[in-house]
Amino acid sequence: MKSTQSFSVEEAKKKLEYYCAYQERCHQEVKQKLKNMNMIPEASDVIIVHLLEHKFLNETRFAKSFASGKFRIKKWGKRRIALELKRKEITKYNIDQALNDIDEEEYLEVFNALAEKKEASLKETDNYKKKKKLIDYLLYRGWENYLVYDKANELIF
Known part of the structure; x- marks a missing residue:
């Protein structure tokens, strides 16, 4: 009971x-x-x-902390971070503020490193299947479509 x-x-x-x-x-x-x-x-x-x-609860501070942590630790893209913040009922304004705090140069560096590491770890011999696995992985992590497809085409011929 x-x-x-x-x-x-x-x-x-x-x-x-x-x-x-x-x-x-x-x-x-x-x-x-x-x-x-x-x-x-x-x-x-x-x-x-x-x-x-008493400033124990602050939605803007939460959104910025959440976005920063998920980007730096879990290597999530902006789309995934925004989706998860929406699930937590965070306002669009606070989501935008949090995403704007992510440095664009660092964002692209992390994306490129993540894509190259994943591509190197794929054991698939068929280039089409390998490319699909890489694309699926990066899209699941919340990276933008244009970044994902450009990088997949660059890494796998």
């Missing part, structure tokens, strides 16, 4: 302050956490306002 622990508003505030201080969070994640804590909507609203006022 699942135990339903109840929290006072002050206890929930403290828990959510720690939750947001540990890692950048979006509004959707905080709302889900409050729902899992069985908080009533009125209490949830009070807590979210408190987190916003």
Whole structure:
């Protein structure tokens, strides 16, 4: 049987302050956490306002941090980052701000290095199948179509 622990508003505030201080969070994640804590909507609203006022919760900061991390660590392209931010209900303005923070020169360097590394690791002998695998991989990672197809044609004849 699942135990339903109840929290006072002050206890929930403290828990959510720690939750947001540990890692950048979006509004959707905080709302889900409050729902899992069985908080009533009125209490949830009070807590979210408190987190916003005390700068524990900031959607712009979250979007920039998310985009930067996914680009540098997971090597995602802008299309994938934008899609994942939309899934987290981040506004278009904040998504655009986050994507604009990615340096264009670094973006192309990472893309080229990723494409060349993947192409070198493909063991396929048929050039058409090899090209398809490379294209599928790069598109899944969220890189722009024109970049992917140009690079695939450059690497595989």
